[in-house]
Amino acid sequence: MRHLLSLPRLASRAFNTTARQMKNKVPERQKVFQEDNGLPVHIKGGTTDVLLYRLTMTITVTGTAFSCYWLLMACLPKGKA
Template sequence: MFSSSKSYKLSFTFSLCFQKVPLLASRAFSSSARQLRNKVPEFQKIFQEDNGLPVHIKGGTFDVLLYRATMTLTLGGTCYSVYWLLFASMPQRKA
């Protein structure tokens, strides 16, 4: 079936995999958390400065685009709903 060198390579590969899997799993689920820099004071300075902008668009370009997309979808959906309410309230035509 297998030659002796192939069998050795195959068994070596399997043993290597089975040795590494528990090590990798223990690293992935370790109890120590990654230390992240606290960005809260920076964001507090950005959002509390008085520059005349509403708080929901002080975050920058992405916040402005997200706000405009949300308003567009909201107004479009409202107009679409009103159209179908008016359409449904009209009497049906007799054919």
């Protein structure tokens, strides 16, 4: 029971900002995303963003194709066996 009573103190200590100072990277990232280099915003983050975009599009197109296939199969009459 003592562990449960000390939980709020531990939680506040974990989120305390004075325990560990982190560098603010937001201005640097804003410069990258606001740069006019002709790239769409969803791939300005680099190679990881490009791979995630392509993976998402592949899953979307494949899922749409499978959905259309199964809808077509459901619409066709079954042959007499």
